[in-house]
Amino acid sequence: MTPILSVNNIQVVYKDVILVLKGMSIEVNEGKIITILGNNGAGKTTTLKAISGILKSEDGEVTDGSIEFYGERIDKKYPEDIVRMGIFQVMEGRRVVEDMTVEENLMAGAHTQRNRKNRKKDMEMVYHYFPRLIERRKVMAGYVSGGEQQMLVMGRALMSRPKLLLLDEPSMGLSPLLVAEIFNIIQTINNERGISLLLVEQNARLALSIASHGYVMENGRIVLDDTVEKLMDNADVKEFYLGLTEVGKKKSYRDVKHYKRRKRWLT
Amino acid sequence: MPCGLFHNRYRTDERIFQTIWVRSWLTVFGIFVLLMPFFVSDYIIYVTNTIFIFIVGAIGLNILTGFTGQISIGHGAFAAVGAYTSAILTTKLGISFWIALPIAGFFTALIGMIFGIPSLRVKGLYLVIATLAAQFIIEYTIIHWESLTNGITGIFVPSPELFGFVFNTDKKFYYLLLAFAVSAVASGRNIFRTRVGRAFIAIRDRDIAAELVGISLFKYKLLAFAISSFYAGIAGCLWGYYTNVITPEHFTIVLSIDYLAMIIVGGLGSIIGTIFGVIFITILPELLTTIGLILKGTFGQITTLLSAIKGLIFGMSIILFLVFEPEGLAEIWRRVRAYWKLWPFSY
Amino acid sequence: MAENISFFFQLLLTGLVVGSIYALVALGFVLIYKSTSILNFAQGELLMFGAYVCLALTVELNIPFIWSFLLTLAFSFALGVLLERTILRPMIGESIISVIMITIALSTVMRSLIQIAWGTETKVFPPIFSEEPIHFLGLFIAQIHLYSLSFALLCVAMFGLFFKFSSAGLAMRVTAFDQQIAHTMGINIKRIFALAWAISAIVSSIGGIILGNINGINNLLAHMGLKVFPCVILGGLDSIIGAIVGGFLIGILENLAGGYLDPILGGGVKDVAPYVFLIVMLMIKPYGLFGKVLIERL
Numbered sequence: 086m087t088p089i090l091s092v093n094n095i096q097v098v099y100k101d102v103i104l105v106l107k108g109m110s111i112e113v114n115e116g117k118i119i120t121i122l123g124n125n126g127a128g129k130t131t132t133l134k135a136i137s138g139i140l141k142s143e144d145g146e147v148t149d150g151s152i153e154f155y156g157e158r159i160d161k162k163y164p165e166d167i168v169r170m171g172i173f174q175v176m177e178g179r180r181v182v183e184d185m186t187v188e189e190n191l192m193a194g195a196h197t198q199r200n201r202k203n204r205k206k207d208m209e210m211v212y213h214y215f216p217r218l219i220e221r222r223k224v225m226a227g228y229v230s231g232g233e234q235q236m237l238v239m240g241r242a243l244m245s246r247p248k249l250l251l252l253d254e255p256s257m258g259l260s261p262l263l264v265a266e267i268f269n270i271i272q273t274i275n276n277e278r279g280i281s282l283l284l285v286e287q288n289a290r291l292a293l294s295i296a297s298h299g300y301v302m303e304n305g306r307i308v309l310d311d312t313v314e315k316l317m318d319n320a321d322v323k324e325f326y327l328g329l330t331e332v333g334k335k336k337s338y339r340d341v342k343h344y345k346r347r348k349r350w351l352t
Numbered sequence: 353m354p355c356g357l358f359h360n361r362y363r364t365d366e367r368i369f370q371t372i373w374v375r376s377w378l379t380v381f382g383i384f385v386l387l388m389p390f391f392v393s394d395y396i397i398y399v400t401n402t403i404f405i406f407i408v409g410a411i412g413l414n415i416l417t418g419f420t421g422q423i424s425i426g427h428g429a430f431a432a433v434g435a436y437t438s439a440i441l442t443t444k445l446g447i448s449f450w451i452a453l454p455i456a457g458f459f460t461a462l463i464g465m466i467f468g469i470p471s472l473r474v475k476g477l478y479l480v481i482a483t484l485a486a487q488f489i490i491e492y493t494i495i496h497w498e499s500l501t502n503g504i505t506g507i508f509v510p511s512p513e514l515f516g517f518v519f520n521t522d523k524k525f526y527y528l529l530l531a532f533a534v535s536a537v538a539s540g541r542n543i544f545r546t547r548v549g550r551a552f553i554a555i556r557d558r559d560i561a562a563e564l565v566g567i568s569l570f571k572y573k574l575l576a577f578a579i580s581s582f583y584a585g586i587a588g589c590l591w592g593y594y595t596n597v598i599t600p601e602h603f604t605i606v607l608s609i610d611y612l613a614m615i616i617v618g619g620l621g622s623i624i625g626t627i628f629g630v631i632f633i634t635i636l637p638e639l640l641t642t643i644g645l646i647l648k649g650t651f652g653q654i655t656t657l658l659s660a661i662k663g664l665i666f667g668m669s670i671i672l673f674l675v676f677e678p679e680g681l682a683e684i685w686r687r688v689r690a691y692w693k694l695w696p697f698s699y
Numbered sequence: 700m701a702e703n704i705s706f707f708f709q710l711l712l713t714g715l716v717v718g719s720i721y722a723l724v725a726l727g728f729v730l731i732y733k734s735t736s737i738l739n740f741a742q743g744e745l746l747m748f749g750a751y752v753c754l755a756l757t758v759e760l761n762i763p764f765i766w767s768f769l770l771t772l773a774f775s776f777a778l779g780v781l782l783e784r785t786i787l788r789p790m791i792g793e794s795i796i797s798v799i800m801i802t803i804a805l806s807t808v809m810r811s812l813i814q815i816a817w818g819t820e821t822k823v824f825p826p827i828f829s830e831e832p833i834h835f836l837g838l839f840i841a842q843i844h845l846y847s848l849s850f851a852l853l854c855v856a857m858f859g860l861f862f863k864f865s866s867a868g869l870a871m872r873v874t875a876f877d878q879q880i881a882h883t884m885g886i887n888i889k890r891i892f893a894l895a896w897a898i899s900a901i902v903s904s905i906g907g908i909i910l911g912n913i914n915g916i917n918n919l920l921a922h923m924g925l926k927v928f929p930c931v932i933l934g935g936l937d938s939i940i941g942a943i944v945g946g947f948l949i950g951i952l953e954n955l956a957g958g959y960l961d962p963i964l965g966g967g968v969k970d971v972a973p974y975v976f977l978i979v980m981l982m983i984k985p986y987g988l989f990g991k992v993l994i995e996r997l
Contacts, residue, residue: 102690139882168885176883182876184937185869193869197885245885423796470978474985476795477738477936481928482981485974492971496964609803616800660814667808671801675789678797 087156088112089281090136090172090249095150095160097128097135097305099143105131107305108150111283113249118275118282120292120313122326123302129285130177132302133251136283137174138164154249169197171248175241177257177285179234183227187218187237190226194241204244211240214270232263239267243274249281256288264288268295289326293317301326368541389526397522399638404529405590406630410614411540411623412583417612418620419544420576421556422471426483427584428607429490434460434585435592435603436494439507449512449593457585463490464581465574472570475559487605494600506599509592525594532590536583541623543579552576556621613666617673619682628681636669637662710958711951716844716913718950719851723906724923725930725942726854727899733862733937734871734895737787737798741806742903743924748809749775749904750911750920751817754824764825768908772901779900783893810921821917847909851943854902858939871895875937922970929973933980935990944988949973 090113097106106128113119121129134140135147138159152160159167182190191211195204212219215236221229226237235255242250255271256264272295275282286292293299299316301309309322316322359365369375389397413427438456441447447455470482494501501507511520512528519525543549551572554562563569592598610633618629644658677684724746731739739745749771756767786805790798832841862868874881874891881888907920930949934941957969980987 102687137883139879142879142882163887164882165885165887168883173885174883176879180877180880182873182880184876185872189869189872192866193873193886194884196866196870196873241884417796423799470981470985474981477732477799478932478981478985480738480799481932482978484925484928485977485981488971488974489978492967496967498965609807612796612800612803616796620794620796657815660811663807663811664815667804667806667811670804671786671808674793674797674801674804675786678790678793 086114089115089155091153093151095135095152096148097131097145098148099145105305109307111300113281113283116279116281117298118284118296120284120286120296120299121302122286122289122292122299127302128305129302130253133174133253133285137172137251138162138167168245173242173245173247174251175238175253177253179231179238181226181234181237185226186223187226187229188222190237190241191244194244197245207244211243214274215240232259235259235267247280252282252284254285254287256286256291366545389523394522397526401522401525401529401594403630403634404533405587406634407533407627408536409584409587410611410626410630411536412580413611414615414626415540416576416580418615419556420552422576423480424483425480425608425612426486427611428603428605429487430460430464430581430584431588432490432494432603433463435588435598436501438589439509439592439598440500442509443507453589456589457582460585461578461582464577468574468577471573487608491600491604504600506597509596509598511596512593537623613670617680619680622682625680625682636666640665710954712840714951714954715947716848718947719848720906720910721926721930721950722851722943722946723854724903725927725946726858726939727902728927728931729939729942730899731895733875735892736875737802740802741809742927743921744806744809745900745903746907746923747813747920748778750907750916751813753908754822754911754916771904775900775904776897779897780893783896787892788889821915823915824912843912862939926973929977932977933987935987938989941987941989952976
């Protein structure tokens with residue numbers, strides 16, 4: 086199966102002097118949920134921004150490699166064209182337009198859809214997935230709670246009828262119950278509408294619970310790339326990302342060094 | 353070749369000039385500046401004196417706008433307050449320059465604080481507009497309070513004296529102004545090694561968070577306005593005594609814009625950037641005037657259009673600067689240094 | 700007594716008329732601010748551009764006024780797009796202060812260019828509207844004043860609807876709030892900016908043409924641009940309605956202040972009064988009568 090999105094060995098540089106991505110490649114297959122894990126500063130958000138094309142507004146550039154979506158090269162395209170092609174990035178931090186109402190935010194999300202009549206239908210679809218938003222429709226987006234804002238930005242993304250959603254840390258700053266609810270909804274959307282998902286998360290356990298394939302990034306490079314089952318079995322992932330160390334046993338520093346040695350061999 | 357700078361004492365870490373390299377070049381530069389007046393024409397000394405005065409004022413503005421994030425377009429008016437205060441003190445009350453100067457500075461600081469009060473209510477764009485209003489209101493007051501300020505005729509200010517030594521030539525003023533410029537730069541740079549300076553930067557970056565950490569916005573914002581206006585007042589004062597005459601025309605919004613241009617072109621939040629910016633903005637019109645004089649022979653009508661052309665080129669160069677390097681000369685300086693530090697690897 | 704009342708009403712009327720021009724220019728200003736978050740310090744120069752170009756077309760090329768008017772609007776549209784493209788577009792994502800500075804620099808450049816092209820003496824338009832003033836409740840109102848008033852009101856209505864209901868209007872509001880968000884939503888930021896500047900240039904040109912007809916043209920016209928600030932602070936920086944109301948209010952207030960305080964303070968009150976009102980407004984109601992309060996979450 087050819088992937089719908091393939092990032093091929095891209096190198097991303099900010100301000101001409103800060104190298105952030107040092108040759109990374111990922112693939113997203115149709116209808117699947119792919120996750121990228123890693124610590125802060127690994128370059129996950131930069132990867133998403135490279136795909137959605139908004140690097141330029143942050144003085145960043147893809148200086149090597151290519152990104153292809155459905156066979157077409159998108160690394161040189163403008164963000165608005167990329168959105169029209171069907172990729173929508175939901176940025177981290179719940180970026181709602183604070184001085185517009187919830188409903189106006191959703192309407193704005195449908196900007197790229199020419200056909201007005203579809204908008205009404207699409208809004209109903211969004212309200213169907215996120216029923217909490219219905220009662221908050223006329224409220225200023227800046228005043229609704231964090232969880233509702235996260236739902237709003239995802240609903241806004243859905244209004245653009247995307248084929249691929251880029252989600253950046255949707256669980257950040259939300260309570261566990263709300264996070265579980267939102268991840269449930271994400272999975273439902275993926276099942277029912279067949280929208281592919283590229284999920285960047287720090288909450289590794291949660292991400293691996295809904296994804297089918299995962300990548301681990303460190304320092305601008307992919308260090309692990311495997312299906313979720315194999316990742317969950319991987320000793321290093323278990324130790325450093327899932328917190329599943331051997332309970333009760335004493336840790337020897339030799340084991341810790343072992344991870345570092347292995348990493349050098351991989352990269 | 354060293355691969356980094358590693359300090360093992362707080363003292364060495366806090367030093368402003370950290371490597372031997374920098375310190376030696378600084379000494380060479382210092383010697384050059386001290387000896388310069390003996391080798392160049394009076395005109396160049398005049399231009400350099402102007403640069404010194406503007407450095408004092410511009411550092412004040414950078415403290416307020418670059419480091420504390422309070423954008424002000426009224427700096428010219430504050431310079432006017434300083435200039436007029438000291439001039440009135442000297443001409444009407446006979447107070448000498450050396451006492452009138454600090455008094456003018458503190459009075460301007462007070463006025464600055466008053467006009468800084470809106471900053472406690474509004475931020476960003478609204479504050480710019482408030483300072484714009486301050487500029488016009490102060491200008492109006494100076495023009496119309498004729499009994500105090502002589503209105504548009506202006507005030508004639510005598511040169512400063514010290515034990516019989518009169519500062520009435522460009523060369524004599526050079527060393528006096530150099531001393532002021534150096535103290536302005538040193539004090540400006542040192543503010544940001546203290547608590548107060550760090551509070552300013554915190555306010556610029558995230559003022560609500562700063563307040564949560566215990567930084568009183570009320571106290572520090574007003575303090576920033578006060579300090580900044582103090583510098584402006586001193587600069588205005590120095591200008592008055594140097595040129596021996598002050599009129600409201602010297603302190604219009606054009607001056608405020610010039611100051612803003614200096615710190616933006618130079619680099620907000622950077623003391624060395626301020627110096628670069630002042631030099632750039634001061635030299636540009638002088639250069640254009642000189643070119644204009646040279647071309648006068650061939651294109652007669654140029655002189656009539658000269659002021660318009662100067663305005664044109666001034667505006668264009670600012671635009672080009674902002675389009676190609678919005679963080680100013682300081683950023684260019686930083687990039688060049690970073691580049692050479694790692695040469696031949698670019699990153 | 701009757702003299703006092705009619706003095707008051709005459710001031711009021713002049714204020715309304717001047718206010719309608721302020722309202723137009725403030726509208727253009729708010730349009731740019733709302734879409735691009737830019738404070739356009741060059742608004743006055745856009746006004747001058749309209750006035751000078753229209754005059755040149757009417758007087759130097761002898762084109763009938765109605766055509767020069769329309770042609771000027773076309774040129775203004777083009778100017779707006781040009782400015783956006785060459786100068787403002789590279790400023791996407793830069794800090795507020797850089798953007799402010801660039802419009803200030805732009806105003807200097809435009810003023811210098813106009814001065815080079817047309818010199819500094821005052822010029823006048825040939826009379827377009829009949830000189831016959833209209834009698835209204837014992838007061839005189841010139842026809843041109845009436846026209847500018849009605850036109851301003853028309854523009855108000857149109858733009859209010861635009862921002863609330865149209866797709867482009869919503870897109871403008873998103874862009875004004877956060878350009879990055881707009882980017883990720885597929886909004887073509889460049890087109891939004893160009894549109895905002897073009898419309899703003901047109902509206903300012905209209906203001907300039909009207910003002911030029913009333914008062915004659917010289918390069919002091921640019922000061923109108925700065926008068927915009929008290930208007931929009933009064934009304935609210937991001938409110939179209941606020942701009943209009945603010946414009947009228949400042950027009951009225953400055954004329955009243957000038958009329959009553961000039962003899963006491965020695966003149967020039969009209970020029971400084973708006974700024975005093977501005978400061979007062981900032982202290983009482985910083986976001987203006989209609990502005991949206993800045994919502995900040997940590």
